[in-house]
Amino acid sequence: MSLLHLAILSPLLLAIAIPLLHKYFRQIHTGWFVLPLPIVLFTYFLQYISLTRDGSSIIKTIAWIPSLDINFSAKIDGLGLLFALLITGIGSLVVLYSIYYLSKDKEKLNTFYVYMLLFMGAMLGVVLSDNLIVLYTFWELTSFSSFLLIGYWYHREESRYGAQKSMLITVFGGLAMLGGFLLLYIMTGTFSITEMIGRSGEIFTHSLFVPALLCILLGAFTKSAQFPFHIWLPDAMEAPTPVSAYLHSATMVKAGIYVVARFSPIFAEHSLWLWLVAGVGIVTLFWGSFSAVKQTDLKAILAFSTVSQLGMIMSLLGVGAAAIHFEELDNSYFTVAVTAAVFHLINHATFKGSLFMVVGIIDHETGTRDIRRLGGLINLMPISFTLALVGAFSMAGLPPFNGFLSKEMFFTGMLRVMEMNIFKLDTWSALFPIIAWIGSIFTFVYSMIIVFKTFAGKYQPEKLDRKPHEAPLGMLIPPLVLASLVIIFGVLPNILSETLIAPAMTSILPGLAFDVRISFWHGPTPELFMTLGVVILGTILYLTLAKWQSVYGLLPDKLALNRLYDKGLEKAQYGSFRLTSTYMNGYIRTYLVYIFAFFTIVVGTTLFVKNAFAIDASDVSPIRFYEAILVLVVAISAVSILFAKSRLTSIIVLGAIGYTVSLLFVVFRAPDLALTQLVIETVSVSLFLLCFYHLPEISRTEERIRFKLTNAVISIGVGAIVTMIALSAHSTKLFESIAEYYVENTYEEAAGKNMVNVILVDFRGFDTMFEITVLGIAALGIFTMIKLRLARRKEG
Amino acid sequence: MKTNDIILQTVTKITVFVIILFSIHLFFAGHYYPGGGFVGGLMTSGAIVLLLLAFDMKTVANVLPIDYKHLIGLGLLFAVGTGLGGLLFDVPFLTHAFTSVNLPLLGETSLHTAVLFDTGVFLVVIGVTMTIIQTIGEDE
Numbered sequence: 043m044s045l046l047h048l049a050i051l052s053p054l055l056l057a058i059a060i061p062l063l064h065k066y067f068r069q070i071h072t073g074w075f076v077l078p079l080p081i082v083l084f085t086y087f088l089q090y091i092s093l094t095r096d097g098s099s100i101i102k103t104i105a106w107i108p109s110l111d112i113n114f115s116a117k118i119d120g121l122g123l124l125f126a127l128l129i130t131g132i133g134s135l136v137v138l139y140s141i142y143y144l145s146k147d148k149e150k151l152n153t154f155y156v157y158m159l160l161f162m163g164a165m166l167g168v169v170l171s172d173n174l175i176v177l178y179t180f181w182e183l184t185s186f187s188s189f190l191l192i193g194y195w196y197h198r199e200e201s202r203y204g205a206q207k208s209m210l211i212t213v214f215g216g217l218a219m220l221g222g223f224l225l226l227y228i229m230t231g232t233f234s235i236t237e238m239i240g241r242s243g244e245i246f247t248h249s250l251f252v253p254a255l256l257c258i259l260l261g262a263f264t265k266s267a268q269f270p271f272h273i274w275l276p277d278a279m280e281a282p283t284p285v286s287a288y289l290h291s292a293t294m295v296k297a298g299i300y301v302v303a304r305f306s307p308i309f310a311e312h313s314l315w316l317w318l319v320a321g322v323g324i325v326t327l328f329w330g331s332f333s334a335v336k337q338t339d340l341k342a343i344l345a346f347s348t349v350s351q352l353g354m355i356m357s358l359l360g361v362g363a364a365a366i367h368f369e370e371l372d373n374s375y376f377t378v379a380v381t382a383a384v385f386h387l388i389n390h391a392t393f394k395g396s397l398f399m400v401v402g403i404i405d406h407e408t409g410t411r412d413i414r415r416l417g418g419l420i421n422l423m424p425i426s427f428t429l430a431l432v433g434a435f436s437m438a439g440l441p442p443f444n445g446f447l448s449k450e451m452f453f454t455g456m457l458r459v460m461e462m463n464i465f466k467l468d469t470w471s472a473l474f475p476i477i478a479w480i481g482s483i484f485t486f487v488y489s490m491i492i493v494f495k496t497f498a499g500k501y502q503p504e505k506l507d508r509k510p511h512e513a514p515l516g517m518l519i520p521p522l523v524l525a526s527l528v529i530i531f532g533v534l535p536n537i538l539s540e541t542l543i544a545p546a547m548t549s550i551l552p553g554l555a556f557d558v559r560i561s562f563w564h565g566p567t568p569e570l571f572m573t574l575g576v577v578i579l580g581t582i583l584y585l586t587l588a589k590w591q592s593v594y595g596l597l598p599d600k601l602a603l604n605r606l607y608d609k610g611l612e613k614a615q616y617g618s619f620r621l622t623s624t625y626m627n628g629y630i631r632t633y634l635v636y637i638f639a640f641f642t643i644v645v646g647t648t649l650f651v652k653n654a655f656a657i658d659a660s661d662v663s664p665i666r667f668y669e670a671i672l673v674l675v676v677a678i679s680a681v682s683i684l685f686a687k688s689r690l691t692s693i694i695v696l697g698a699i700g701y702t703v704s705l706l707f708v709v710f711r712a713p714d715l716a717l718t719q720l721v722i723e724t725v726s727v728s729l730f731l732l733c734f735y736h737l738p739e740i741s742r743t744e745e746r747i748r749f750k751l752t753n754a755v756i757s758i759g760v761g762a763i764v765t766m767i768a769l770s771a772h773s774t775k776l777f778e779s780i781a782e783y784y785v786e787n788t789y790e791e792a793a794g795k796n797m798v799n800v801i802l803v804d805f806r807g808f809d810t811m812f813e814i815t816v817l818g819i820a821a822l823g824i825f826t827m828i829k830l831r832l833a834r835r836k837e838g
Numbered sequence: 839m840k841t842n843d844i845i846l847q848t849v850t851k852i853t854v855f856v857i858i859l860f861s862i863h864l865f866f867a868g869h870y871y872p873g874g875g876f877v878g879g880l881m882t883s884g885a886i887v888l889l890l891l892a893f894d895m896k897t898v899a900n901v902l903p904i905d906y907k908h909l910i911g912l913g914l915l916f917a918v919g920t921g922l923g924g925l926l927f928d929v930p931f932l933t934h935a936f937t938s939v940n941l942p943l944l945g946e947t948s949l950h951t952a953v954l955f956d957t958g959v960f961l962v963v964i965g966v967t968m969t970i971i972q973t974i975g976e977d978e
Contacts, residue, residue: 824970
């Protein structure tokens, strides 16, 4: 086990120790024990920058299940390292924040930090695994720990609802992704991503290529909250705010982005990839930003904003995939979209993390997140206001913050779509910049809502539960760090370009040349005018918000995705309940109908399809007088049971059939059978009589068997089928009977002359042994049933 | 009114022995003629049932102080034991052995371990039949 493996697993190991630390050091906030780990990990991962800088990578493998090609191989390359730094960096800040956010006395801190560490380890595992199955294992662990964290306040109905929803959706996608991974394995025979990328040409021509692509994208889209699977994210806001900041803005929701980026070298050559990733991304971008404007809860705004920003990154990755098709253009003409994606990925983590933390502070200090109750906090909470301003302006794409740069590059990428002439893009390509632009306007509007509805306007102390004041320093440090990063990356974007962005791009687009220098000012380009338009139109829209907000009422409630999800879930439960209660109705008669009907249908169809029905009369012995008479007696008796009025008649006739059968045994020269049949028939008839005698008075009304057509059809069917099988089986004998052996060897080998008995006790005594066991069990069962009557004993 | 079953009881006393003898005959003849443990056992229980019909349960229980459930166990023990016996001689489970012995009174007689197995069957069948009938009979 290398240090790298230990780094990935260390959060999980620490998670084991947390409950003990919590128990024995109760006066210290448990978060302090957690805090050092992500910091150490962050510095540890920082060292790898020098390694990945020139595009190289390392793989360290420890065997897990080598016989199935499942090995815990950890790989560090540009993309993995970028994510690992995000996870540990934001992780440290979030842990610090949570120490001040969660009360030591009121909350169950041990469970919180255990879940948090589980999540951190799982996330590191996802981004640093080179083996698909290991990746999937960690992937499900993120879903699982996210479920636990969303349901942290499990006594709240909404938390449980949100947790269940996110679990159902992400696990659905996760399972689809597992399917995709297995398809990839079928195509390549390896679980290693690195090897798969090396053989992408061979995968491309395989017939399973498209199903694998769809399955993996389904997993990525559900995890990254892409349209229409984004509905779980707003409900996941019931989690504590540190969780929302960490999982639902900076890390877990980017796992889908990671997967898309990671598999780009394999799939990006196909037009479906470009269309799906870019198309779904751009729709998500628009829908997320459009929906965010109508929210009144700050966290809900941020949730939809996250959805929208993730859509933006996703669409950039999709558009950037086109770079592979234009290898002859030796500049960074289309790779700029990927640069923008990676850059915005970092930017989004910084400003969204800080915004969530600020919202948490507001919630903590005022007791509400509802923008209708907030306002005028600018004088009371100046630091929070500054932080919110930086974060929101960066999100809106204003200079001098980092969001401005990535938004400009985003527009560049989208505008260049228009110049692509592949995959029929020439027809629809104009839609991309237009939707992107409209989406950005809404982004601007909700960014302004976050800042100004909260901090500007009139202060309404009567609507607040407590008197707000500035947060403690410890709570302010993490968003301060993130906000300063927003400014630093905004002013000096090129400190990222060579260290993080270029190596990550090498992983996404291997073998392509690109230029990652980010220029702050690139002249009066169309992008700049688009941004200007965004600012102007956005300001107008924000100021006239009250006038056009009624547009949100236009969409009928029935078509809302949440309603579809709720109804779908309800219908699925109700439907399966209905289905089950229709066929599982509790009547034995119905179940017998199923069994016999299926028997008739299945066997009958087989006979018909296999053309197996045959009658061969050559082997039949002549019918003798006695046999005919006895069979006639049996037949008449059997029919008369059906029409008997009294049960007593039925029992007697049944006995008659039994005795006739024993006579048949006599005629067919089976004396042992005849003897046994005679005695057993006597015993069972007396038992029937016993039952008859003890029937309760009420149900003793004697009546004929009622005629039911289904019963008649089914019993005639079963009789006919069995007869046909018997006739066919008799007519087609594939080999000679083994009876000769017994005839010859009964005396020679077993010293007996009664062949039946010798077979029973000697040749096949094993069966007999268990048959007498069956008898014993029956006797003991009857004994127990009659003697052991707990209900009656209680009464007495 | 007290019924007097003297004829039934007298006839039973004589018949029971005939039936038991017949059942023992069926049992022992099993290997060579129709019969065997199963029918023999059933017939023996038939004799006991006749006793039950003629007399009452208590009397029969006094005459035959047997717990029939033990008989089931004993019979199964016989059957399994016969099978396990083979293992001692390094042959597969349930391998039977036989030999002919010249006994002083009976002359040439064949002894066969299958008879031990059949004894198991015989005992189990008696035990089962009698347990069922007795339990149902005692139930109110």
